[in-house]
Amino acid sequence: MTTVGEIGERELIARFTRAATRTRTDDVVIGSGDDAAVFLAQGPVVVSTDTAVAGRHFRFDWSTPDQIGARAVVQSAADIAAMGGRLTGVTVSIGCPPETAVDRLLALNAGIVGQTHAYDARVLGGDLVSSPTVVITVTAIGVLDDVAPATLAGARPGDVLAVSGPLGGAAAGLAVLAATEHGADPSLVVDHAEAVAAYRLPQPDLTAGPTAARTGVSAMTDVSDGLVEEIVTVAASSGVRLDVDSAAVPRADWLDAAGAALGVDPVRWALGGGEDHVLLATFTAGAVPAGWVVIGAVSEGSGAHVDGEPVGAVRGWQSFTET
Amino acid sequence: MTTVGEIGERELIARFTRAATRTRTDDVVIGSGDDAAVFLAQGPVVVSTDTAVAGRHFRFDWSTPDQIGARAVVQSAADIAAMGGRLTGVTVSIGCPPETAVDRLLALNAGIVGQTHAYDARVLGGDLVSSPTVVITVTAIGVLDDVAPATLAGARPGDVLAVSGPLGGAAAGLAVLAATEHGADPSLVVDHAEAVAAYRLPQPDLTAGPTAARTGVSAMTDVSDGLVEEIVTVAASSGVRLDVDSAAVPRADWLDAAGAALGVDPVRWALGGGEDHVLLATFTAGAVPAGWVVIGAVSEGSGAHVDGEPVGAVRGWQSFTET
Incomplete structure (x- = not known):
């Protein structure tokens, strides 16, 4: 088993980036791999962040890494949909112990990328750091296509x-x-x-x-x-x-x-x-x-x-x- | 000392939200507190994520919580500037043990909000979860004001x-x-x-x-x-x-x-x-x-x-x- 600490952050990020950029969408000017991603927004931009922590929000003995990654995307993407938005991209930050198996991280990333692509969206970049336990933060970014945002505050008597x-x-x-x-x-x-x-x-x-x-x-x-x-x-x-x-x-x-x-x-x-x-x-x-x-x-x-x-x-x- | 576990996630998020919405910028349609934030982008959008982990990227005995929060914002904001962008907002996810002092979290948040406001930008929302150690993820979002993005790849002989x-x-x-x-x-x-x-x-x-x-x-x-x-x-x-x-x-x-x-x-x-x-x-x-x-x-x-x-x-x- 090869660990993350053995192959290192840069090699893993390079592999993540290759997986993430397999498909392109027209509105992404610059994807993963530079200081920041750049995309064109065709309307108001919607953004939300969610974090999932191993042992609390997911367990590696209850779900596959692929499912855990995909679920983290669903969770953040749902917040975009809940405003009436359409997901266009995600940024992902993963923290993990150096002794984490590389294959586990690659499967986690495959789940993230696959679910993001399933939404016709794009992984826009991210960060990979060492942390005592696996922590996944997905920031979802979307756009409102000529609709007003649907807030929590708009319900009216008679609805x-x-x-x-x-x-x-x-x-x-x-x-x-x-x-x-x-x-x-x-x-x-x-x-x-x-x-x-x-x-x-x-x-x-x-x-x-x-x-x-x-x-x-x-x-x-x-x-x-x-x-x-x-x-x-x-x-x-x-x-x-x-x-x-x-x-x-x-x-x-x-x-x-x-x-x-x-x-x-x-x-x-x-x-x-x-x-x-x-x-x-x-x-x-x-x-x-x-x-x-x-x-x-x-x-x-x-x-x-x-x-x-x-x-x-x-x-x-x-x-x-x-x- | 009151701990995060004692006052709870929702009360802390409510306090964070009050601190974050003290100032408004014209381009933010919906700020913290809903499923997602909504803002108007006046040009291509720039986005980058960075995570800082206690004991690895910062130490509470070497920096104040306020400095740690502010530094997390500087780190992500620098990636926006490095593309030629102007910071417009950040989303912040914080993981911490339940036994963390509330005052420490409030000071951390004050540093995040203060530094974001110092950049004429806005805290757009975030997440607060339980984790074994303090983990701070800042996603910085900016815009390019009528300039092309400055990538890593554009240097030319003679420059x-x-x-x-x-x-x-x-x-x-x-x-x-x-x-x-x-x-x-x-x-x-x-x-x-x-x-x-x-x-x-x-x-x-x-x-x-x-x-x-x-x-x-x-x-x-x-x-x-x-x-x-x-x-x-x-x-x-x-x-x-x-x-x-x-x-x-x-x-x-x-x-x-x-x-x-x-x-x-x-x-x-x-x-x-x-x-x-x-x-x-x-x-x-x-x-x-x-x-x-x-x-x-x-x-x-x-x-x-x-x-x-x-x-x-x-x-x-x-x-x-x-x-």
Whole structure:
């Protein structure tokens, strides 16, 4: 096994750069390899940064390096889509211990590059440093194509609340992996492969974001911290009351089987589970685009409600208290 | 002492956001606090990412948190200037252990915000996560104001080589701090305060980058890894020979005293020391802007030379081998 410390930063960056520049997009003037990348923006620029830390946001024994890299891109790209933007590029910073296997880093990078290309976007550059554990920071950059940005604050009484895809899958997959670690039958991972796959690499349709922005969206975000957490945020930011009908929240057809196997009400995953990265938005009634599922309504008042009951943020200071 | 784990991610992010949005710039449509920031670019967009890791790129016993934050911004901003760009905003991701003091994080953020504002730019958002050690990633975003990007590859035979400020100061400061750790008289830090300050917070004039881009620059980079390392890179990227006259390389007037105190030839710091972040550029002869100092020449051939002798990259895989 060759380690990162043996072949070194420059050689690895050179390999990353070759992988990243295999395809070109017309709006990138200068890609990886110079002091900075240069690209042409055909509209307002959207930017967001997310960091994933090994042992906290991902585990190398639960996901392949390729999945971990791809998921880091999905996570940041979802923030661009949640503004109504189209991803054009990412910058990536990776920290890792010198004893990390080169093959692991190359696979991680392949996942990053592959997912970025899947979005018709480009890896614009990055940094590689030594750190005690693997840390991946993806900064996603996009553009708004002749649409206004969809903020957290635009929901208005009379609007309807909708999501762009099924929820709870990533939480179910995480629960399956965690259960096998605590003595459950390892065949669970095979029997509920769709759930595990949804955790390892969520695949929300992020084109739903720009579509919504062209079609009467009033507020939008992505479901990264769980539906309840997000509706609390949108209700507070918009100064409205949000009501969700839990039975209307779409779930993948395999979710209930995973819930039955683990003795968990799958609706809990759909309401509270994070990291599906589907989009949550409010629309003028009657203007909900195809593919979106109405799950509730916006009215005067305050706070988030599920089936008529007020709910608070359930996960709290997740980054510092979660395991 | 209140820790980050006690007050939590959301409260800290809220405090960061308040600090970051104290000033506004006209081109920022949406700042911190939504899924992503949105800004208007008045030209091609320049983007670069750098990560600094505690214990490797900075030490809390050698610098204040404010200096560490500010320095992370300088490092990324220099990459924008090195393309000829003007910084417009940064995104910042911070990882830290839950037991980190809140005051330390607030001071770190104050340094980031203060330095960003000093560049007439804006903190556009970020992320805060739990990690085993403090890790700071700054993504700098800028624009090219009606100038072509200055790459590493544009140096042409007949050009002159110049730098935008004195070199070696950061290396001297680092050497002073390291010496006191290995038994040298602690008064060294006081006697050579300018050197220590240059290490803690390099203050290159980054307006020199856009100025150069308007004035006949052919290639440009910033001196982050040491002058020799950078001229090796520019010579290779441009396919030319670079010659540096070591006596012409500008040094701060206090550098030689620090060298005498530590028994180090200050020219070694000026040639090999990194992290001064002054700009290195090649210009058409006769087109060197005010404030730049000519240190050498570009000719046909290959490789970097100092005082007529060929030099190789001296620091190698710095991130993984340096202490």
